[in-house]
Amino acid sequence: MLQQVKQFIIAGTAMLVLVAGQANALTPSPQMIEQFKQLPKAEQERIARQYGIDPAILSGGPQAAKPVVNPEVVTRRELSDKSGEPSDKSEGLVDQSETDDFNQATKTEQVVEASEEEKEKQLKRFGYDLFAGEPSTFAPVSDVPVPAEYRMGPGDTLNIQLYGKDNKSFALTVGRDGSIQFPDLGPISLVGLSFAEAKELLVNKISQSMIGIQSSISMGELRSIRIFVAGDAYKPGSYTVSSLSTITQALFVSGGINEIGSLRNIQLKRNGKLVGTFDLYDLLLRGDASGDLRLQSGDVVFIPSVGGLVSVTGEVRRPAIYEVKSGETMADVINMASGVKPGAYPKASTIERFTNESKTIVNIDLTQESGFAIQAKAGDLVRVKSASARVDNAVTLIGAVVRPGKYQYRQGMRVADLLPSIWGDLTINADLDYGLLVREVNQRGDIKLFQLNIGKAIADANSADNLALKPRDRVIVFDYADRETLLEPVIEQLRQQSRYGEAIKLADINGNVRFPGKYPITEGAGIRDLLIAAGGLEEGAYTLIAELTRQQISETDGVLVEHQQVNLADVLHGKAKASIALQSRDVLTVRTLPDWQETRWVTIKGEVRFPGTYSIQRGESLKDVLDRAGGLTQDAAPRSAVFLRESVKQKEQTELAKLSDELRREIAAKALTKDGVTVGYADAQSMLKELENVKVLGRLVVDINAIEMGIAEADLKLEDGDALYIPPQNQTVSVMGQVQHPSTHRYKQGYTFDQYLELAGGARKRADDDRSYILRADGSVALPDSSFWFSASDDIQPGDTIIVPLDTEYKDNLTLWSQVTQILYNTAVAIATISRL
Known part of the structure; x- marks a missing residue:
């Protein structure tokens, strides 16, 4: 009997599950659930596995907790009105065609107007970014408190x-x-x-x-309800939502409001009657959701078209396009924009308003009740102006100071009040002798300048340099690096304020001064002030006579140029008779002492009694310096001396660059020639690379023996940077180039060219015998006198080097190759000589 009861229960439960799978609305009765509970646990689990159900459903036990998942009902959507402009250009933004009205304005006004119009175009409709998405699912959200x-x-x-x-x-x-x-x-x-x-x-x-x-x-x-979203919604239609949903949730589910929908008059209708309205601005601006009514099944959320639009731009915290209701004032509009910024000048605000025929400008004072009480109208453009960036009650400190910037002006303020300490307020490189006080003299911003001694102004409060300050003064302290940079804006201002043909208050100073250039003419400035501005005289300046060039302009005679001699010594000592006031376009030229020269140095190394670096004067010769160095030692090899000069080095560098360029062109020409064998790429690159790696020395051939003997023709005048290297005696002869074994051999008196060549294994197959030469120890070159080998007069001496060059036939007749190889060999020999010291 018990077995039959079990089978009946199991069959009934199975039938229940099957029916439930077909009709989710069927709910098991409490009696069937109680019978299922009386079954053994194993039997309950078997039935649950067989029909794929949770045993807790029939057992009445605690069900497995379902994770709460909020479906993504809104995804990002592209707004068709990207700029935020209203569809009707007359409501919100200025039409582009309106810019034609300003074609007759000045250039500055055009730039300002263009900037303002650009800002207007960037304005967006306030609140619409809340719905910058579209619905992706209509699943109701049910995880909200009840x-x-x-x-x-x-x-x-x-x-x-x-x-x-x-x-x-x-x-x-x-x-x-x-x-x-x-x-x-x-x-x-x-x-x-x-x-x-x-x-x-x-x-x-x-x-x-x-x-x-x-x-x-x-x-x-919770149960689901069916509602309707109609009007200017992004996606109007019928939606299934939670029974706890409100107006705002219906808006989100439908994707929000489209470009012409109203945010301030959202209506809730029930059974054809208006139940309530909701102003989204209450929620967005004040956080008030009291008007967000709960929906019932069959409700209609209706979104009417937008009302009047007012654009707010300028110095407000939230520039945007706002929807206004009837009766709202400028106070309401400014509150929507979160008020004005601290840098605003609301007293001069304006409204651009459309009339029946055109647009008008209405000035409003947003600091008075009358201005706030003005009614807002559709299409208004409210522009809140900014305050001036100019500071009236301040003085400015610029340049080589520790704390540059603006400082509050006080009555009776002087330079020393602005800079009380040299050590504490000035940088280490500050020029204590030269400073400028720049003062505005009118509302146009024209300036006049006062020159002062910064050091005296700080050290002595009673000094005439401790100038009294006025509001908007600028004090410039110079150093030795940014003189030109700090003067540039001052000079430019002097140029701009020169009107109607007036002379620019600038003077030039050049010659032997520390900072030659163009300087502003300060109030009462003379030649001494110009010298101080230029940093003073350089060493070697000629103070007895300087030249002042002045242009006298006459309406009848034109420009007359005068030259005046000035005694700078008297000027610097403050003698009244030497004081000359500066005029515009004056040019002061400071000369250099006759025969003045900077210290010149030459170097003598090697086999002299006192090698080292010697100071020379203009006109001193190589023999003079050799005598000062004590002459040559007994081990000196004067024939092998190497004399280097910077000017010769620069010339050789230039010639080497020309030779490299010619070689490139010749290689290119050979490559384009159809006749003959073209030079290989690897050979060409090898030649050019060797030439580029040549270290130019600037060697000048000198005959030390002749100089020591007092032969005047052999001596030469020295230049700054000259160097003489005298190596010890060298009893060797080197053989280089296209020989079997390039090597160095002991000098043997009477040995001929042939014999030294045989010691090196003889010439190679690619050797050019006709262009072989001897590079003498002094840097000179001995060439053959005939087509035969060298004559007896061309004997080999100790320290000489025999060079056997490459036959250029093997390089496709590149005529410059012989010059290249000669440079390479000659440089190598000179470097080897110097390196032995």
Whole structure:
């Protein structure tokens, strides 16, 4: 009998599951659930696995917690009105065609107007970025708290937990008749009850009917309702939402409001009647959601077209395009824009307003009640001007100071008040002798200049250099690096304020001064002031006579140039007779002492008694310096001396660059020639690379023996940077170039060219015998006198080097190659001589 009962229960449960799979609306009765609980646990699990259900559904036990997932109902959408302009250009922004009205304005006004129009174009409609998305799903959101006044309805679910004498859990759904089927208690009607009232009713029934049992009741799944979003919504239509949804949630689900929809008059209609309106500005600007009404099934959220639009730009915290209602004033508009910025000048604000025929400008004072009380009209453009950036009650400190910037002006303020300490307020490189006070003299910004001694102004409060300051004065302290940089804006200002043919107050100083150039003429400035501005005289300046060139301009005679001699010594000592006031376009030229020269140095190394670096004067010769160095030692090899000169080095560098360029062109020409064999790429690159790596020395051939003997023709005048290297005696002869074994051999008196060549294994196959030569120890070259080998007069001496060059036939007749190889060999020999010292 028991077995038959079990089979009946199992069959009934299975049928229940199958039916439930086909109709989700069917709910198992409490009796069937109780019978399922009486089965063994293993049998319950088997049935659950067979039909793919959760045992907790039929056992009444706690169900597995479902993760709360908020579906992404809104994704990013592209707004068709990207600039934020209203569809009607007359409402919000200035039409581009309006810029034609300003064609007759000045260039400055055009630039300012263009900048303002650009700002207007960048204005966006306030609040619409809240809905910068579109719906991706219509799934209702149900993970929100349920308020106590929530009205129960068909589809809502209550989670009931019983505890005490017996522990049970139920998930009871309100049926279409408004009641729930409570196990052991039967149906309980919840029609018209709020959640709080339903909860109280159930708690009382359970406590009265089930002795020893207490209960905990919470809201489970909420029912869904069907609403409509109509009007100027982004995606109007019918939507299924949670029964707790409000107007704003309906807006989000439908993608928000389109470009012509209103944010301030969103209407909620129920059964064809207007239930309420919602102003989104209350939520966005004040955080007030009291008008966000809860929706019921069948409600219509209607979005009418936008009302009047007012653009606000300029010095406000939130420039944008705002929707205004009838009766709102400028005070309301400025409040929408979050008020004005600290740098605003609201007293001179304007409204650009459309009339029947054109646009007008209305000046408003946003510091007065009358200005705030002006009614806002559709299409208004409110522009809040900015305050002037100019500071009236300040003096400015510029240049070589520790703390540059603007400082508050005080009555009776002087330079020493601005810079009380040399060590504490000036940089280490500050020029204490030269400073400028730049003062504005009129409202046009014209300036005049005062020159002062910064050191005296700080050290002596009673000094005439401690000038009294005025508002907007600028004090410039110079150093020895940024003189030109700091003077540039001052000079440019002097140029700009020179009008109607007036002479620019500038003077030039050149010659032997520290900072030659162009300087502004300060009030009462003379030649001494110009010398101080230029940093003073350089060493070697000729102070007895300087030249002052002055241009005298006459309407009848034109420009007359005068030259005047000035005694700078008297000027610097402050003698009154030498004082000459500066005029515009004066040019002071400071000369250099006759025969003045900078210290010149020459170097003598090697086999002299006192090698070292010697100072020379103009006109001193090589013999003079050799005598000062004590002459040659007994081990000196004067024939092998190497004399280097910087001017010769620079010339050789130039010639080497020319030779490299010629070689490149010749290689290119050979490559383009159809006749003959073209030079290989590797050979060409090898030649050019060797030439580029040549270290130019600037060697000048000198005959030390002749100089020592007093032959005047052999001596030469020295230049700054000359160097003489005298090596010790060298009893060797080197053979280089295209020989079998380039090597160095001991000098043997009477040995001929042939014999030294045989010691090196003889010439190679690619040797050019006709161009072989001897590089003498002194740097000179001995060439053959005939087509035969060298004559007896061309004997080999100690320190000589025999050079056998490459036959250029093997390099495709590159005629410059012989010059290249000669440079390479000659340089190598000179470097080898110097390196031995």
